[in-house]
Amino acid sequence: MSHGLGFADLERENALLVGIIEASSTGPELTALAAKVAPLIVTATSADVCFVHVLDDTDRSLTLAGATAPFDAQVGKVRLPLGEGVTGWVAGHGEPVVLVENKERDPRYRYFPELRGEDYTSMASVPMASKPSGLVGVLNVHTRARREFTDRDVRLLTSIGSLLAGAVHQARLHRRLAARERAHERFTEQVIGAQEVERQRLAADIHDGIMQRLVSLRLHLDAAGAALTEQTEFAAMQLARARTLADLTFDEARAAINGLRxxxxxxxxxxxxxxxxxxxxxxxxxxxxxxxxxxxxxxxxxxxxxxxxxxxxxxxxxxxxxxxxxxxxxxxxxxxxxxxxxxxxxxxxxxxxxxxxxxxxxxxxxxxxxxxxxxxxxxxxxxxxxxxxxxxxxxx
The missing domain is CATH 3.30.565.10 (Histidine kinase-like ATPase, C-terminal domain)
Structure with missing residues (x-):
């Protein structure tokens, strides 16, 4: 059997198809999906490593969402703008690129020290896209030995990318929805927190201002009432009413504080x-x-x-x-x-x-x-x- 995608047997391709379907059905989490499909693609294509780059929510840059060992530790850390590097060029133009050797001489190539490009000779990069979802990312495979990627190799990789595009699209939608839900929850916390802060401020203002004056008013009324003689019955009656009103106002202010906080x-x-x-x-x-x-x-x-x-x-x-x-x-x-x-x-x-x-x-x-x-x-x-x-x- 030739060491090339063009001669990958039907059984291997069927195993890849089943594996991708199983990975897609396990859940909507994007990183988990990419981590599962990357080794499947390596096995099906007889490549040495696979990188799955996915468009960010801004649709202006790509992030490494999945990779085979030993590069799985770089997931989420490698980013590049659309149009930059071979991967960015493929995403921007929607066309595959094959570099058989001397890839560093290609003007589109960008070196990432963490991905050790010097250890790999040949690469194939294809867009992950489908008509319903559009472009969602780029799929790259690399080989240590020199390899001529045939047209059939590229078609198989492109088919894999198209098959993954739908699942990746759903995962991106789920990620956006989850981010919006988190943002909504944070907004809710901030709104209720702001309401409570304002209520506490009002409660403190009532306690330190109005209630203190009411206490002082009651003391003055009590003193005035004690100083009155029996000949000032009308004034005494008015003071008693004023004292009652002050007591009611004090109780209402206290109830307002309890309600506010x-x-x-x-x-x-x-x-x-x-x-x-x-x-x-x-x-x-x-x-x-x-x-x-x-x-x-x-x-x-x-x-x-x-x-x-x-x-x-x-x-x-x-x-x-x-x-x-x-x-x-x-x-x-x-x-x-x-x-x-x-x-x-x-x-x-x-x-x-x-x-x-x-x-x-x-x-x-x-x-x-x-x-x-x-x-x-x-x-x-x-x-x-x-x-x-x-x-x-x-x-x-």
């Missing part, structure tokens, strides 16, 4: 924080059923805020003194539910924020919080039959 999350975690929240919402009696559901910090904050808003809605609008709060995991979801047996409202067919009855109870903000962490909000309600608010978010 949930420090219990840092100390107790989500489940125990929700239980603590349920105990603090006078005059409601809340039946709590919570389990530990590990979530990222920004997701815990969002669910805590949803529970906070939903319980306040029960107090303001439901006309009942009892409610239920449940946090549990079901399959691949974390579910937070707040239920009451109050007056309810007509919910069917209405979107959040559409009218005061259907979405004016802070449900728009709850829905936005749920969506921000990749989940969604469900509200079930009927007049006289109570309301159930459920936030569903993906489990980690």
């Amino acid at each position: 949930p420090p219990v999350l840092d100390d107790l975690g989500l489940a125990d924080s929700l239980a603590s929240l349920a105990r603090s919402v006078d005059p409601l009696e809340v039946v709590v059923d919570v389990e530990d559901c590990p979530l990222p910090e920004h997701a815990e904050i969002a669910l805590y805020r949803i529970a906070q808003e939903a319980l306040q809605n029960v107090i303001k609008h439901a006309g009942t003194r009892s409610a239920g709060l449940r946090l549990h995991r079901e399959d691949d979801e974390i579910r937070l539910s707040i239920t009451d047996n109050g007056r309810g409202f007509h919910r069917e067919g209405r979107s959040f924020g559409e009218d005061p009855a259907a979405g004016g109870y802070g449900m728009t903000s709850m829905a936005e919080r749920a969506e921000l962490i990749g989940g969604h909000l469900e509200v079930v309600s009927r007049p006289g039959q109570g309301t159930t608010v459920t936030a569903r978010v993906p489990a980690p």
